Amino acid sequence: MTHWFHRNPLKATAPVSFNFYGVATTPAATKVCNDLRLSRTRLLELFTDSSCNPEMMKNATDLYFSLLQGFILSLDDSSQECKLRYIQNFKWTDTLQGQVPSITEDEAKDVHRSLKIAAGIFKHLKESHIPKLITPVEKGRDLEARLIDSYIIQCQAEAQEVTIARAIELKHNPGLIAALAYETANFYQKADKTLSSLDPTYAGKWRKYLNLKTCFYMAYAYCYHGQTLLASDKCGEAIRSLQESEKFFAKAEALCKEYGETKGPGTTAKPSGHLFFRKLGSLIKNTLEKCQRENGFIYFQKVPTEAPQLELKANYGLVEPVPFEFPALNAHWTPETLAAFDLTKRPKDDTAKPKPDEEVKPLKEPDIKPQKDSGCQIS
Structure with missing residues (x-):
């Protein structure tokens, strides 16, 4: 299948640490940030892991997005945006223009x-x-x-x-x-x-x-x-x-x-x-x-x-x-956890050049060689 379908390059993204020191003021808030960093890292690893199966990908995706939504959704079901909506920027490559077996x-x-x-x-x-x-x-x-x-x-x-x-x-x-x-x-x-x-x-x-x-x-x-x-x-x-x-x-x-x-x-x-x-x-x-x-x-x-x-x-x-x-939404997100993020303690935007660890590095997909007689034997 790998050599039958054309695939555009995987989008690459810069590392995100979710280290909101001073902003996350309680152990519960800090744990959400740590879980986010780990779940994001794991999800990105699976994109280039040839042993990954659909269930592994779904579980990793669900965990990450259940945590990430605490930065997007209002916990009281109101129409107002979450106060954390703008706390973190994400950097991605553009797919087309870049920027930086027998079955x-x-x-x-x-x-x-x-x-x-x-x-x-x-x-x-x-x-x-x-x-x-x-x-x-x-x-x-x-x-x-x-x-x-x-x-x-x-x-x-x-x-x-x-x-x-x-x-x-x-x-x-x-x-x-x-x-x-x-x-x-x-x-x-x-x-x-x-x-x-x-x-x-x-x-x-x-x-x-x-x-x-x-x-x-x-x-x-x-x-x-x-x-x-x-x-x-x-x-x-x-x-x-x-x-x-x-x-x-x-x-x-x-x-x-x-x-x-x-x-x-x-x-x-x-x-x-x-x-x-x-x-x-x-x-x-x-x-x-x-x-x-x-x-x-x-x-x-x-x-x-x-x-x-x-x-x-x-x-x-x-x-x-x-x-x-x-x-x-992940169960770790409670009104108390959200309230524990104090945006007044957030450092001012740094207009200096991006740090080396913020660089967006291309994702290299594994090259899976097809079998010589690779067909579509699915019966």
Whole structure:
């Protein structure tokens, strides 16, 4: 999976100590700060830990955000902001512009569920939290609507890829597979359109990936639609559908090469070397040859000059973001704990240069090498 999906760089963040000496005036207040520092450090470690699983990530995330919300939420459920709302600034890199293996069924379910959850997180941030940010969102930066929308759509598309792989392995109806592939291609095309007005210096590589996946799943859609047409004795139309599939597959191959040669942020996936990609090429070739043989012996139908219109709608397997909410406020946050933070004792802002330990260092992801025969065996 690592070499099948394109991933933009992980956002890096400067260390945050939560050492509010003098401000935190009781042991309870100091403990909240210490727990915050430790939980944040642990969460960041998990981002680059190849042994991390979804449960570990969720537990670490819930703990951190349950503590962090004491700096955001009002404890008396009023509409007023928490007095600690502005006590700590956070420094992050921008994803695009910088600034400074064979898969089991259980693993496939984890990937599928995680992508739906990720889509839900992006959607929740866009609708509920980004509008409340103190600093307005800059155009072309991570929290801008175009990028958030693209992340939501891409997560949905990649989750549907897992669905398609399973449907193929279990030999589901070709019509269902064709419809799912068509819907997935449309997702990728929509994500690309969302990024079309961004500076290609930063978004060009990402868009090449979205383009190649669009073409790949259009090839899948036409291939399986051709099988459906053949089963309905429409052999001439089936041949034309397979010919269109062949064109899209050739375009996807060319885009794979362009994508690999395009400079830009993010890890470089290698779809054309993936078994799932190569299998489609063979399937198109063999199915087209079968249709041409059948037409020569049985049907003798004329092959249309125009490709069939794909008006396919999947009734099953479509992915929607999983609704997301932040965890409940940590039990350590009480009115007494909040009152123990005395902001009058906070030191004045230091306008000097950032200290070395505040530097934002890039996050290096582990390079997981795929197996040579890495496919999507999830049945």
